[in-house]
Amino acid sequence: MNLFKALSYKEWMKTRKFILVAFVLLAAVAMYSYIEIKYAIRIQEAVNVWYGFIFQGMSVSSLMMYLIPLSGISMAIVQFVPEMTNKRFKLTLHLPAGETRLVSAMLLYGYGVLFILYLACVIFLSVIIGMVLPSEVVCMMVSQLLPWIIAGLAGYGFTVWICVEPCWRQRISNMLVSIGLLSILFVSIYPETYSDFTCGMILVLASSFVFPFYSCIRFKQGIQ
Template structure:
């Protein structure tokens, strides 16, 4: 049954994952080409100077991509479940319901982790050739909260999608927007280093939010 659940989710997500990978690769390549253009005309020393004096991380263009992908992944997975009334059938399968929902969200999270890891590796592989290790670490640590934001917004979006009533769904959207804002309060490099454990704890908490909507669905809550 577990393999069947993973396969069902993969069928829903396979084309989206392919498009998302191309989308992410395109933006990443564009961001790195911008950096390479500066290096070609002004040299790598100029990049070092800009990073140290102006506190930039060179990949600001990628800041909101993880959040966008997290939201879209949840929409691709769970909007059909509600729009086509599949959730009721899914919950009647001979399998623990909570575990099933967690496996479904786990599939989406795994896809996001793979995409984010691939992008992080590409950034690391490029910057390690032109920057000092300390500056590479600065770039990646600055980007880490962006990825955590994407992973956090995924279950929050699933929570919204699975909610059976629109009034509660709107309230959930406001909560999700507030949580998202936490990850983008500062644009300074490594501003969130001290908060990373708390952001990870927040992510762990919201992983179970979709279960709340499923519980309300089972209770028969409707508009």
């Protein structure tokens, strides 16, 4: 536990500015979505706006489709690129603990921070959108956000996998695999499309956690 606390503090010092920026951006986009819907209701009347969301599958906050995955990818870059460029990752792996435990602690920190950010975003968005739209639309919005949140978390793990990989040729392969797996989560933006694909989303998320360990082993073995 002491090791996890120490690593978490180190990661916090490295990522705290990014976390603040990501939080502000997510809150700003949520407020923008609220203002946009309020304006649409004023211009088109509430019934027409509700019809578009309930029957036509319109997105309450389409910008989240881009911001959430990008925040996960950016979190991995901020957390691991300095480790690789400054050659601190090798020192981290030589701490008095198993490499699996060390890498797990670093990954769990990143996943945990992103999960808290996304959860806060969903709650905040649900509250403010619930002021102007019925609960059915709010539930549809949450179901629409879910695959994007999984993409943000998985995008974090896959980006770590790419960053830690010591061989550039293998990095390109990792990138192609990552893009292919993440693209599954953007087949459709229609709400509840992924309601029967829960196991698939779990597998994508789980693979994003497991794959970095393979590149970590290659890095420790000194593969170029």
